[in-house]
Amino acid sequence: MTAPWPGEWVTSRLGLALSDAHSPVGLTLPGLVGLAVRRNPRRAHLLVSTVLGKHVPTDPRLVHGSALLLGRLVADVLQPLPGGPEEKAGLLAEAGLRGEPGAAAGLRDLLTAHRRVLGAVVVGYAETATALGHGVADALGEAVYLHSTRRPVAEVRPYGGFEEEHSHATSHLLLPVPPGLLESEGPLVLVDDELSTGRTVRNTLRALHAVRPRRHYVVAALTDLRDEADRAAMAGLEGELGARVDVVALVTGRVGLPPGVLEAGRELVARVERGMGRSQAPERAPGGVRRVRLGWPAGVPEGGRHGFLPVHREQLEKELPAMAARLAEALPAGARRVLVLGFEELMYAPLRLAEALADLLEDTDVRYSTTTRSPVLTVDDPAYAIRNRLVFPAHDDPADGPGERYAYNVDQGFDAVAVVVDEAGDTPALEHGLLRGVRRLGAEALVAVIPS
Known part of the structure; x- marks a missing residue:
């Protein structure tokens, strides 16, 4: 018997609809994410990645391999070369998502063997994309990596900060040591697990460009869910900065949200928690x-x-x-x-x-x-x-x-x-x-x- 897609419970109750638009590696949006309901007043739903290793215990080779695959797409933008391993990697990623033996390790090994050596600065977003961004940097070989943090350090002066509007906890800092770490030559790559509107990315690019202008930026995400207005806003940013801005993702698609979904989500959370209590894992005989x-x-x-x-x-x-x-x-x-x-x-x-x-x-x-x-x-x-x-x-x-x-x-x-x-x-x-x-x-x- 085939297991249900781990998003059907949400779509049937809140009326969300997922649709695919494009994937350069042949993956699908329902293959890369499930759905849950947030206890958050700013957004009703949570896309739960099947390859990020944040909320779902996952084969670590699939997690790292997926990050390397995203990094490969970044490398293809920075230095296009024909005849890469993307098609085979996509097939292995799909097999890994199905749990086929050896597929996750095969994905990781294939992309490690085809690692490119490209100088870049890679910045990942805390907290969900810290390892994802690091894996993208791994794929680029000579890349410098830094992720944002919510943990200030008194001795380290922030390079910049930004806000992630839909997040549960929104304060982010960039704390490079030494302070000139982000001043190196080359393109800058921003990595997040999902692009919903792209607003956070645009704010970050403006802030970083004001400190250290560059000619080329790449935005990388597992899923790109922006609508046409969001894409136009990103295109307009290129003119504003006078810089090229490319966006790559394993899957491009949309999450259709019905009217009133925020209120419906709050009511659903309240109803479920009244009926079931706040679900905790059950206790068993304690281990050591x-x-x-x-x-x-x-x-x-x-x-x-x-x-x-x-x-x-x-x-x-x-x-x-x-x-x-x-x-x-x-x-x-x-x-x-x-x-x-x-x-x-x-x-x-x-x-x-x-x-x-x-x-x-x-x-x-x-x-x-x-x-x-x-x-x-x-x-x-x-x-x-x-x-x-x-x-x-x-x-x-x-x-x-x-x-x-x-x-x-x-x-x-x-x-x-x-x-x-x-x-x-x-x-x-x-x-x-x-x-x-x-x-x-x-x-x-x-x-x-x-x-x-």
């Missing part, structure tokens, strides 16, 4: 907690929050097999399903660890996802994308104050959950919140801390 010393390479940043250079990528990739082996040694005997769980903006390091672990343990089902700030309605229905969650307090003393955090779809019978955090997130609140929740799932909790 074990700390793992990864041996993170000295001098390699934990991610792109303050910048990540090609030399850092080389060092990290040399050390990944050994770190994965240390993580594997700490797993409980006989573990067959393992989740590597990242931490909000810290997505790339857990992704690469999960990927190396999956390569090492061929007979183990290794999945990857991350915690998030975003509150989303949960409904335990196979036609809905967010089926269960852990709720726990923030554990990194956030600048905007304490609050709830979430890990979605984690109740999947994992034998072990390896929680990967940076030093700022390794606090008593981690022990009493997220780790306690993981243990109540009956999973062994492993904790790996990456130096900040």
Whole structure:
């Protein structure tokens, strides 16, 4: 029996409609996303990516491979070459989405073998696109990478800030170290998981262009959902800046929204939560907690929050097999399903660890996802994308104050959950919140801390 598309529950109740327009790699919008309902007054729906590894535990090789594929499209814009691997990569991505054995690893390996060496500055958006942007930079070989952050640092002067209007938490900063990191020559690539209107991107391009003008910008996203007015606004920006602005995406399409969808979404959330309660993953006999010393390479940043250079990528990739082996040694005997769980903006390091672990343990089902700030309605229905969650307090003393955090779809019978955090997130609140929740799932909790 074929599983339902994990968006049918939302479309049948809110009247949303997804439509495809174009994909340069042969993918579809329903293949790349499911749907959930936001607990957010600014937007009723949430597109839940099947390849991002944020809300849905996913084969890490499919996550990294999809980012590399998006990076390949960026490379094709920056330096067009005939006869690339895009068509074959698209077929492998589609097979990976269906869960065919070997397809996700094949996608990753194909694109790694065809990695281009192009100098560029790549900027990813926090929190969902931090690993996606990093993967795009991986595909470009010599690219400098930086992602925005909601974690200010007193000693680091912001390069710029911008607002993401529909986001649950909207303040973003760019904190490059050294300050001149973004001043390098070459095009600038902005990466997000979805383009809904393009307003955030346009605001960001204006801000960055005012500080350091460039002749060429590329905007890259997994899905491009802009309407004609939004596209015209982006075209007008080219004239305003006097610069070329290209947009690439794995899939271009539209999400049709009926009138009154915001109010309908709020009413739906209230009705479901009254009838079902706020869905939490059920408790089981608690597992244990074990700390793992990864041996993170000295001098390699934990991610792109303050910048990540090609030399850092080389060092990290040399050390990944050994770190994965240390993580594997700490797993409980006989573990067959393992989740590597990242931490909000810290997505790339857990992704690469999960990927190396999956390569090492061929007979183990290794999945990857991350915690998030975003509150989303949960409904335990196979036609809905967010089926269960852990709720726990923030554990990194956030600048905007304490609050709830979430890990979605984690109740999947994992034998072990390896929680990967940076030093700022390794606090008593981690022990009493997220780790306690993981243990109540009956999973062994492993904790790996990456130096900040």
